[in-house]
Amino acid sequence: MLFSKFYVPTLKETPAEAEVISHKLLLRAGMIRKLTSGIYTYMPLGLRAINKVANIVREEMNRAGAQEISMPMVQPADLWQESGRWDFYGKELLRLKDRNGRDYCLGPTHEEVITDLVRGEVRSYRQLPINLYQIQTKFRDEIRPRFGLMRGREFIMKDAYSFDKDDEGVNASYQAMYDAYERIFTRLGLEFRAVSADSGAIGGSFSHEFMVLADTGEDTLAVCTSCSYAANLEKAETKPQPMCTQTCAAHEQVATPGKHTVEDVAGFLAVATTQVMKTLLFDVDGKSVAVLLRGDREVNDVKLKNLLGATSVELATPEQVVAWTGAPVGFAGPVGLKVDAIYADHEIAAGTDFVCGANAADAHLIHVDPRRDITLSTDAAPLGYADLRSITLDDPCPACGGPLTMPKGIEVGHVFKLGTKYSKSMNATFLDENGKEQVLIMGCYGIGVSRVVAASIEQNNDANGMIFPPSIAPFEVNVLAMSTKDEKVMTMGREIHDWLEGQGIDTLFDDRDERPGVKFNEADLLGSPMQIVIGGKGLERGVLEAKNRKTGEKRELPVADWRNAVLEWRKEVMKEWGLA
């Protein structure tokens, strides 16, 4: 592609609206333009990167035996009512009415549509397994769309759905997708981790997330340095500890005027924060629930939600705190507390002699022994103790006990074993080997195609711009002509461009009548992994200058043997990206 004929509206200034680096750079490089909140046009350069990702996804999905289809974006409400999600899904589901007043939504995901499709086609176990996928535009009406392609409202997703006759089948389908995802993210040249994950609102029994590692990631991972354990922080289990066998003196109330926080109370009473028992109050599907944690720990909402099988878990409002405890915020405690349920984290069972709120303004209790003084609810957890906190770097790996690291990640893929959640409610069945009607067993598998492009930029960038892996780069090679007036330079540039394109290597030839400085800066901004600079003086000396965008390493390639020299150098660049 000739740069002079290619529409790349770069910006000199970083738009003020952009908060994260990928958003800034995508705008600056003219790859995307905002239409309205969370909705973007993909410009020629951006679309090229998205298509590179989509094609690798497509190849590996096909290799794994999945078949490509394309489902509608506008979906009828009745299917969502059948599955039960019409009421459950909330405001992210953008609802609309057609000219006849019928209800529809814009598809945020396609479980209902695919289940409806397959139940109309499959009669017998002989037709199974089936795995159908699409690469398609989705819409989620995010409450706070932000970060450009990282969390948009309209975005491109690959979603696949498998249908099997039994557990063995769905396990094989799941594994095939897991393996395909590993190949996809490896081929994309990204540093990534597959982690155990919570199944969330889509439901189902088992799932893994694929995370692109980046310091700017919104997710925190727990990754063992000794074994293969890796999980999302939402999911990573903490180990139960031996129950404390000691007790302490009888509890008594002390004045703690104006001491609201764990740190204030610990300091005032001269105890460690680990001896403070935090009492957090939640509205769980309309019920009042207290959660007890060590003062230095953070509650894990997802674990609480899963423990109680809840739809909604919201921190109590100050008004609710006053109503439930009789005290202002900061003085809640479990002793004598009248709420619907109280649960405690395992670490509470492992300790004694705690400090906690007294359910009275400016007062705490000291010498609290959990097993003696607190009545926990035992309906959802044995003795009322459960894993309710997020894992920390102090914790051992829950699998092998080894030390953990906690890198940040960006979720780009998610594989779910759905089981019969949708097939049961929507009555998607088949006849088994014995002619008996059985419910189909499903899996679903997503990749955020447009988000992958953003994540790759979050992982790979520097002060000058983007650094694309060769497999995502809109152009793998950027050839820069230092002078458009020097016919030798231009002839050489065209020759290299044409030959590389002929080899199937996407190449951008900067043939514009611009100063070298402009070309260097824009080449760095656009992030092609390989730059080849052609200057008049270099040609006189018989050399081209090659620059590796990732390492910054520069070298000279001999003009006399430039084809081989470029290909040899390309092999080295590929190797640095972990690509063959």
Next chain:
Amino acid sequence: MLFSKFYVPTLKETPAEAEVISHKLLLRAGMIRKLTSGIYTYMPLGLRAINKVANIVREEMNRAGAQEISMPMVQPADLWQESGRWDFYGKELLRLKDRNGRDYCLGPTHEEVITDLVRGEVRSYRQLPINLYQIQTKFRDEIRPRFGLMRGREFIMKDAYSFDKDDEGVNASYQAMYDAYERIFTRLGLEFRAVSADSGAIGGSFSHEFMVLADTGEDTLAVCTSCSYAANLEKAETKPQPMCTQTCAAHEQVATPGKHTVEDVAGFLAVATTQVMKTLLFDVDGKSVAVLLRGDREVNDVKLKNLLGATSVELATPEQVVAWTGAPVGFAGPVGLKVDAIYADHEIAAGTDFVCGANAADAHLIHVDPRRDITLSTDAAPLGYADLRSITLDDPCPACGGPLTMPKGIEVGHVFKLGTKYSKSMNATFLDENGKEQVLIMGCYGIGVSRVVAASIEQNNDANGMIFPPSIAPFEVNVLAMSTKDEKVMTMGREIHDWLEGQGIDTLFDDRDERPGVKFNEADLLGSPMQIVIGGKGLERGVLEAKNRKTGEKRELPVADWRNAVLEWRKEVMKEWGLA
């Protein structure tokens, strides 16, 4: 592709819902499935055909210098308010509100979004021309979605938009698109015609439609057999005729009890239908308008609408007829008629001694001379006469006077010279060579990608199924193994399949354990232009059987030299489709 691994849910019965042949066959061949009215899932085979069309479109758009982008499907209302179409577009525009109550629509077309994009980028004439296109899902809330992919609500369209600095520029851009469209439909192997067309609701000054010829087409074309004239019936001009110089006896009222229709009146009064003057009453943007035509002619609504610059032209209701004429339907006439305006077709000026309604029940006037007895409105047409009827086979070509043919066509493409309709209202300007602000001049260019697949089936089919041109066929070659138990047959089949796929020729190998009859029938249904049948007996004789799906011609190809034989035969098949 192995048929045994490919998901093609064919149907034995034709679904009752399907009215037209393409809809029936697309359903029967498992290429599409209906989700809800006018909204379809593209199944693996259907998606392949759509992608074949899309890729040819993409190649030719790129060749013409257009650049691919992808614009959002969800569009903010404010842009449509700016262009003035929010109120004007009607119910085809599906409107919706997001979680914050803001107004949006699903994009039925993208003039507003592209104009907004380009006005944000273009400052100078140096940045022009620009031509941007996308291949994307559109939504139009059709009042009566029907005929499968022919008139769906959600469909795939290629839409391109050009921006130029002057008339010369837009003419060049328009011609480049026109030429690209000719290449596209030629490469698709379709019989088509480019015809002059009305610009319709998108607006603008000049346009051509690309029509796939098919007896089932909804459009009628007027095509000259002598010159290159071709136009949509909506648009094709009829020639004015010399004004009649004679007059007739004074008009008088006669009784015509129960004679409502032209034929009844002509028969009753023993005159030719050409001597009856038809008076049609319309509600044009709220005004009462009468149109006078010869009794054997049909009014052309589009011409009337354009003549009056009207937004809405509706035939008067029976109540309006009674109110405006004082008589029941069937007895309206122009003499003394009190309506807001009366216009007559040129042919009325060319005649005299007409019969027309008397504006009284069961009565007509005879001996009516238009120039003497009728007061026409002269505001929109000189003397009140205009071209208001549809052309017929009796008419001469308006360009050369030669004889016309009137084939049926399916609109698959449309090129428009928009001018400044959108750029003016949305203030999309640039600075010209003199630093003066000028309004951008636009063109827009659409192809109904999913509709092309349906149109190709409407044009090419027989009692056994679809007959795809090689460039649209999901698989160009269908290899049929007559016995899966005969290892020689299967080996040969796999060899042919693998080799053809290696040549880039998409091939479906029917390796299923099915009876030959099933395979033959499904091969004809699926419509690959080339079938290669491998039977045990044939192999013993050293031959493969080849069948040309279009001509039905069968021939034997020698096993000994099958590669060359297949390629030679393929050349012949291509030639029959007009392809190189």
